[in-house]
Amino acid sequence: MDRMKRLVSALLVLIFPFIVATGQQRSPREEYIEKYKDVAIEKMRTHGIPASITLAQGCLESGDGRSDLAVKANNHFGIKCHTDWKGDSYYKKDDDPGKSCFRKYDRVEDSFNDHSDFLRYRDRYASLFDLDITDYKGWAHGLKRAGYATDPQYAQRLIKIIEDYQLYCFDTPVKGEKKLVLPPNPSALEAVKELKPAKSSIWYKYSRNRTLYVRNGVTYIIANEGDTYEQIAAEYNLFTRELLGFNDLKSGDKLAGGTVVYLEKKKKRAQRYQQYHIAEQGDNFYDLSQRYGIRMKSLLKYNSRNSAGAIYPDEVIHLRSVKK
Numbered sequence: 001m002d003r004m005k006r007l008v009s010a011l012l013v014l015i016f017p018f019i020v021a022t023g024q025q026r027s028p029r030e031e032y033i034e035k036y037k038d039v040a041i042e043k044m045r046t047h048g049i050p051a052s053i054t055l056a057q058g059c060l061e062s063g064d065g066r067s068d069l070a071v072k073a074n075n076h077f078g079i080k081c082h083t084d085w086k087g088d089s090y091y092k093k094d095d096d097p098g099k100s101c102f103r104k105y106d107r108v109e110d111s112f113n114d115h116s117d118f119l120r121y122r123d124r125y126a127s128l129f130d131l132d133i134t135d136y137k138g139w140a141h142g143l144k145r146a147g148y149a150t151d152p153q154y155a156q157r158l159i160k161i162i163e164d165y166q167l168y169c170f171d172t173p174v175k176g177e178k179k180l181v182l183p184p185n186p187s188a189l190e191a192v193k194e195l196k197p198a199k200s201s202i203w204y205k206y207s208r209n210r211t212l213y214v215r216n217g218v219t220y221i222i223a224n225e226g227d228t229y230e231q232i233a234a235e236y237n238l239f240t241r242e243l244l245g246f247n248d249l250k251s252g253d254k255l256a257g258g259t260v261v262y263l264e265k266k267k268k269r270a271q272r273y274q275q276y277h278i279a280e281q282g283d284n285f286y287d288l289s290q291r292y293g294i295r296m297k298s299l300l301k302y303n304s305r306n307s308a309g310a311i312y313p314d315e316v317i318h319l320r321s322v323k324k
Helices: 003-023 028-047 051-062 068-073 108-120 123-130 135-145 154-164 167-170 184-190 229-235 239-244 285-292 298-302
Strands: 090-092 101-103 214-215 218-222 260-262 274-280 316-318
Touching: 028 108, 028 167, 028 260, 051 108, 051 135, 051 167, 068 090, 068 101, 101 214, 108 123, 108 229, 108 260, 123 135, 135 167, 154 167, 229 239, 285 298
Parallel strands: none
Antiparallel strands: 090 101, 214 218, 218 260, 274 316
16 A cells, blocks of 8 residues: 555656646736737727737736726726716826826726727827837837826836737738728717917917817818808908818808818828728718818829719728828
8 A cells, every 4th residue: 555655646746747837827917918819909900009019008007907997997008087088987096196087998898999099099199000010119119209108118118028928929910811901980080179279370360259170280160050151261361262272162152051161271191090091882082081181182193083083882092192
């Protein structure tokens, strides 16, 4: 019996390392990456943000999903409420004095969705989308420069996570997969930024009875019922022909309430992070020109059109020059 016990003990000593090696539990960070890598890859496909960056930020900001903010508010990216947040809120102490307001989500996936929208459609992060999808170092440093975090080592910490866990592997496109075409966010396009009147503005003395807006850096107003182009031109000290030219029109057709009327020349191209528009039923070049604040001539040129012909659903409409 003693001999049998010694034999069993010897066998256990031999096979125990194998049991430990094969049954070893993953670290919390490894579990986090495994759990959310698919959603990060999906956000890369829909928003153009490297999956490695999304995962590294999630790991860092949420403490691998274990921070109070992550557990109690499903907020994995430390996004604060800001003035445009309409959802639930969660208050906690952070680097600022007192308690700060953070966004609270119903699901973790909502946090990933909001994080992707937050980067994609805010002007201060626009330059990031000029970087290659595999340039995780450029993205990390760009996030720090844009003010995503106050930690002076934020970029280095992201890069270390990406390299330690080889997250850059998730940024490599699948062989044979077509280059991603990203449709702009409709809600972001419709959102308008109020232009606060300032004495340095040429429109200051004309803006008392109307709200001025800016789209693609171009000032515009929303026409009221009963407005005419002649009336608006006179109101803003412009020639009617000049106002019509700003809006790619040759004659003063009847002006419907709610129409966007630009008060200065539209831009030659869309903003840097708006490369394409995926056409929907009923789209036409003039409406897209007004929607994005781009001159019709430029829009037609980018799409190799001599005239504003038909646009078909799902057609890719270029909003900036196409790099050869």
